[in-house]
Amino acid sequence: xxxxxxxxxxxQVRDALNRNSIKLWVEPYCVGGESNENECINLAQxxxxxxxxxxxxCLIAINELQxxxxxxxxxxxxxxxxxxxxxxxxxxCKQSGTKLLNVKVKLIENAKDLQRIIAEKLEIRQEKIKIxxxxxxxxxxxxxxxxxxxxxxxxxxxxDDDDDSGxxxxxxxxxxxxxxxxxxxxxxxxxxxxxxxxxxxxLIHLPENERRAIIMSLLLYEKGRVQLKNEKFSDALIxxxxxxxxxxxxxxxxxxxxxxxALLNLDIVWCYLNLKSITQLPDADYRxxxxxxxxxxxxxxxxxxxxxxxGSSENEKTLIARLHLMQGVLLFHQNRREEAKAMMEVAERExxxxxxxxxxxxxxxxxxxxRIEAINGLRSSFNSIDGAVSFILDRRQKIxxxxxxxxxxxxxxxxxxxxxxxxxxxxxxxLSEMGFSKELCxxxxxxSNGDLSDAISLIQHNQEALKAELSTIIxxxxxxxxxxxxxxxxxxxxxxxxxxxxxxxxxxLDALLEMKNLEFPAQFMDQIxxxxxxxGPATSLKATLEKAKQKSVEExxxxxxxxxxxxxxxxxxxxxxxxxxxxxQMFLNQYKNALRN
Numbered sequence: 001x002x003x004x005x006x007x008x009x010x011x012q013v014r015d016a017l018n019r020n021s022i023k024l025w026v027e028p029y030c031v032g033g034e035s036n037e038n039e040c041i042n043l044a045q046x047x048x049x050x051x052x053x054x055x056x057x058c059l060i061a062i063n064e065l066q067x068x069x070x071x072x073x074x075x076x077x078x079x080x081x082x083x084x085x086x087x088x089x090x091x092x093c094k095q096s097g098t099k100l101l102n103v104k105v106k107l108i109e110n111a112k113d114l115q116r117i118i119a120e121k122l123e124i125r126q127e128k129i130k131i132x133x134x135x136x137x138x139x140x141x142x143x144x145x146x147x148x149x150x151x152x153x154x155x156x157x158x159x160d161d162d163d164d165s166g167x168x169x170x171x172x173x174x175x176x177x178x179x180x181x182x183x184x185x186x187x188x189x190x191x192x193x194x195x196x197x198x199x200x201x202x203l204i205h206l207p208e209n210e211r212r213a214i215i216m217s218l219l220l221y222e223k224g225r226v227q228l229k230n231e232k233f234s235d236a237l238i239x240x241x242x243x244x245x246x247x248x249x250x251x252x253x254x255x256x257x258x259x260x261x262a263l264l265n266l267d268i269v270w271c272y273l274n275l276k277s278i279t280q281l282p283d284a285d286y287r288x289x290x291x292x293x294x295x296x297x298x299x300x301x302x303x304x305x306x307x308x309x310x311g312s313s314e315n316e317k318t319l320i321a322r323l324h325l326m327q328g329v330l331l332f333h334q335n336r337r338e339e340a341k342a343m344m345e346v347a348e349r350e351x352x353x354x355x356x357x358x359x360x361x362x363x364x365x366x367x368x369x370x371r372i373e374a375i376n377g378l379r380s381s382f383n384s385i386d387g388a389v390s391f392i393l394d395r396r397q398k399i400x401x402x403x404x405x406x407x408x409x410x411x412x413x414x415x416x417x418x419x420x421x422x423x424x425x426x427x428x429x430x431l432s433e434m435g436f437s438k439e440l441c442x443x444x445x446x447x448s449n450g451d452l453s454d455a456i457s458l459i460q461h462n463q464e465a466l467k468a469e470l471s472t473i474i475x476x477x478x479x480x481x482x483x484x485x486x487x488x489x490x491x492x493x494x495x496x497x498x499x500x501x502x503x504x505x506x507x508x509l510d511a512l513l514e515m516k517n518l519e520f521p522a523q524f525m526d527q528i529x530x531x532x533x534x535x536g537p538a539t540s541l542k543a544t545l546e547k548a549k550q551k552s553v554e555e556x557x558x559x560x561x562x563x564x565x566x567x568x569x570x571x572x573x574x575x576x577x578x579x580x581x582x583x584x585q586m587f588l589n590q591y592k593n594a595l596r597n
Contacts, residue, residue: 003098003276007333008594012051013061015335024066025073035066071102072152083107085144085151089118091159092234092275101157107145111138118157128160130172130238135268135283137241140172156277158234175220175242182219186212210250217246221264228267237271240264262294266319269326273587281333288327295320318379318581321350325584332591341595348588351581357383364388405429412438419473419502421446431455439502443470470502477503484509 017024024030028039044059051058075086089101103117111131119126131138133155138147149155224239243264265287272280299316328343356378363385364374373392381387412425415438423445430452431441436459443466448454458466476498483505484494489512497515501507 002590004590004594005597008597009053009057009061010064011333011335012053013047013058014065016047016051017065023069024062025069029066030070033070035063035070040066075152078104079151085149085153087114087149088152088154089157090154090277091118091122091157092277093159098276105144107149107151108143110141110143111147111149112140114138114144115140122159124159127172130158130160130234132156132158132237132241132280135241135280135287136245137238156275156280158237158275160234175239178220178223178239179216182216186215213246213250217243217250217264218260220246221260221267224267228271231274233271233274237268237275240268240271244268262291263319265291265294266323266326270322273326273329274583281330284326285330288323288330291323292327295323317350318354321347321354321581322584324350325588329587329591332595337595340591344588344592344595347584348592351584351588354379354581360385360388364392416442421473424450427452427455431459439470440466443473471499474499474502480505480508484512 022029022043024040027036029036029043040062041059044055044062047053047062048055048058053061071086079085083106084104085107087103087105089103091099091101093099099122101118101121103114103121105114105117115129115131116126118131119129122129133147133149133153136147138144138149220239220243224236224243227233227236227239247261247264269284269287269291272284324343325347328340328347331337331340331343356375360378360383361371361374364377365371367389369377369389369392373395374388376395377388377391378384380391408429409425412428412432416423416425416428419439419442421442423442427445427450428438428441431445432438434456436444440459440463441455444455444458445452447466447469448458476495480498480503481491481494484498485491487509493512493515494508497508497511501511
């Protein structure tokens with residue numbers, strides 16, 4: 001009997017017992033703490049007729065449920081008397097299937113002690129085990145009680161999917177390394193390595209603390225997607241749950257309106273399903289509800305918002321098909337069989353509609369398009385090759401335009417940081433493209449609280465007042481003052497021209513040279529080099545440049561390390577939408593067969 005069929009019988013027998021208010025741990029089914037075999041046999045004969053399950057299977061299920069109930073009662077007594085809790089550990093294993101362990105531990109102990117006990121039972125290195133309870137990765141340095149673990153709690157223990165037993169780096173260390181790499185990149189606010197884009201590739205601007213939380217979450221999530229693609233579900237789940245914890249620190253309403261939250265929760269439940277972790281059903285139910293709500297907010301009813309943004313909703317429907325499948329699985333395990341059947345039928349129709357012709361995919365790939373583009377295009381055009389080509393070219397152009405716009409906005413954002421003015425870079429770009437200077441646009445938007453019409457009016461009618469206010473905001477950069485003074489210019493002139501040119505070194509230098517009617521000094525670079533050789537802090541330009549260079553190298557190394565696993569994801573933004581649906585079809589068939597029995 002397959003695991004799903006066994007669970008199917010347990011679900012039905014448990015439901016029948018509840019409906020008939022039958023308690024297997026009391027008389028007549030249990031006497032003196034021992035099972036009354038004859039009464040259990042009689043009960044099995046009655047229930048097998050009610051739920052249409054073979055008598056033998058029904059009796060096995062009754063005995064299993066009764067043993068579980070009696071064990072729970074014993075563990076409650078033991079816990080009350082000794083403080084020793086019994087935890088039920090479920091260990092998904094690729095080779096040998098799911099293992100079930102009963103572990104006794106005091107809840108005042110740290111999770112690391114539980115990790116050690118599990119490792120001893122499994123005869124593996126302690127560092128290869130990750131523990132999950134109630135949808136969270138347990139902190140090894142905190143007590144079990146502090147993290148909500150209770151007596152008779154069902155817990156999932158994940159064994160590292162890495163087959164290299166000699167590896168010195170444990171899963172928790174890998175997560176720490178990812179966080180460290182991300183922190184290096186996040187320290188540079190002006191770095192182009194990490195930008196947040198919406199579905200159209202447009203840059204999204206957020207407060208710095210929320211930007212950090214979201215980017216850290218996305219980096220962990222993208223790393224998890226790499227593991228998911230390689231079907232390393234244990235490692236993927238750990239990374240996804242860590243990403244989820246980061247998102248919980250972000251209060252931005254924008255986070256709740258984009259599809260990343262939905263995708264993250266969808267992938268977490270997908271890992272639960274592949275790891276056969278029915279112990280996480282309450283968390284799965286909660287996450288699928290979040291997923292459905294976020295899909296509706298992100299894509300709109302009937303995917304209308306997706307059609308406006310991308311021109312098609314077919315690819316996003318791959319995600320909806322997976323959602324409906326997992327909702328059907330959840331309903332099955334909740335013994336809501338008719339609802340489960342209906343949801344499975346919905347998922348089956350959606351999967352069938354999303355199938356593409358492999359011959360057409362091959363033809364498009366031979367024409368120079370990627371497989372991902374081919375699948376997206378065919379799904380969006382109902383398997384029309386001409387329609388797919390049009391979709392691909394149009395999508396490429398939209399993404400290119402949006403990213404060019406994003407680069408411009410990033411430059412504006414860097415410029416605003418030097419001014420110390422906090423306004424929307426996109427608004428500054430919009431006004432500057434009308435012919436106004438960036439500086440005036442920034443101060444006008446600040447004074448108008450971001451209102452474009454009011455900002456335009458201020459620039460047109462109060463330009464001199466804005467310039468005067470700008471001059472009070474701009475403070476000459478001390479390093480630039482010293483650099484220009486070392487070239488022989490007077491301090492008062494240097495400060496004035498730096499303020500006028502908003503600390504633009506080259507513009508200030510050109511203005512100073514023009515004022516003195518001088519040509520560009522031939523020895524300019526020599527003087528900079530000479531001024532940089534001093535040990536004094538005021539003339540440490542060379543040291544500063546070397547430090548900046550080293551920092552840049554560290555950033556590059558951090559980015560390259562992150563990128564090694566992410567190349568295929570970075571190059572193919574929509575890959576998560578091109579699910580092959582092969583595994584979905586497999587689960588669909590398994591659960592449909594179980595529902596027929």
